[in-house]
Amino acid sequence: MLKNVRDLLSPDPYYAGTAGFIGSSLESLHSDVSLLNLPDYVPEPVRHFHDAVRNAYVYSYFSYDLLKLAAGETFPCLELALRLRVGYQFAGRVTRKGKPNPPMLSELLETAQNQNLIAGNVKLLARLRNMFAHGSDTILNPPMFLDPFKLVTGLIVDLFDPDKNPSTP
Numbered sequence: 001m002l003k004n005v006r007d008l009l010s011p012d013p014y015y016a017g018t019a020g021f022i023g024s025s026l027e028s029l030h031s032d033v034s035l036l037n038l039p040d041y042v043p044e045p046v047r048h049f050h051d052a053v054r055n056a057y058v059y060s061y062f063s064y065d066l067l068k069l070a071a072g073e074t075f076p077c078l079e080l081a082l083r084l085r086v087g088y089q090f091a092g093r094v095t096r097k098g099k100p101n102p103p104m105l106s107e108l109l110e111t112a113q114n115q116n117l118i119a120g121n122v123k124l125l126a127r128l129r130n131m132f133a134h135g136s137d138t139i140l141n142p143p144m145f146l147d148p149f150k151l152v153t154g155l156i157v158d159l160f161d162p163d164k165n166p167s168t169p
Contacts (some may be wrong), residue, residue: 003063012064024142026061032146033057036153042160043084049077050156057145071145074152075105075129081156082108085117105129117164118155125151 003010010016015024033054038047053073060067082105089111090103103111109122128148158164 009062011061014064015061024061026058029058029061029142032142033149036150038153038156039160041162042081042156046077046081046084046156046160049073049080050153053077053149057142057149067140067142067145071132071140071148074145074149075125075132078125078129078152078155079105079108081159082112085159086111086115112159118158120151120155125155 011026015026036054038050040047042050053070056066056070056073060070083102086108087103090101090107093101093103095101106122106126109118109125112118113120113122132148
């Protein structure tokens with residue numbers, strides 16, 4: 001439900017102490033993501049997308065729906081980073097009918113892992129992405145958002161880290 005304009009700067013009931021997220025102040029939400037910056041060597045489109053997710057998280061204090069939006073956009077942000085870093089390897093790939101056949105997130109993750117650009121359980125990441133991407137009536141709370149977001153942020157940093165991957169495009 002769209003908030004009344006007079007109430008736009010009031011905390012959402014989930015944060016107001018009437019329904020759940022005790023101790024999640026506007027300041028604590030900002031603090032949660034303020035240290036999750038992407039370095040300058042990460043391409044600007046990825047940094048911009050990542051910042052939009054961080055802002056949606058902070059502003060969820062005023063509208064809980066923005067927390068769900070932030071969670072839903074976390075994995076497309078990772079996918080953009082992967083497409084920029086390894087997606088070129090799939091250029092020109094087509095289906096048997098000649099239509100473009102871009103790689104899906106799981107294939108991009110496996111490619112990056114096989115090239116030692118990232119480490120970790122990429123199958124778990126794909127499952128997490130599917131949980132957020134296909135909708136759910138699960139009530140998220142800040143920690144349920146932050147754990148995957150921290151993981152994704154670390155993967156993006158690793159993908160483009162010039163010290164770990166000197167051949168970063």
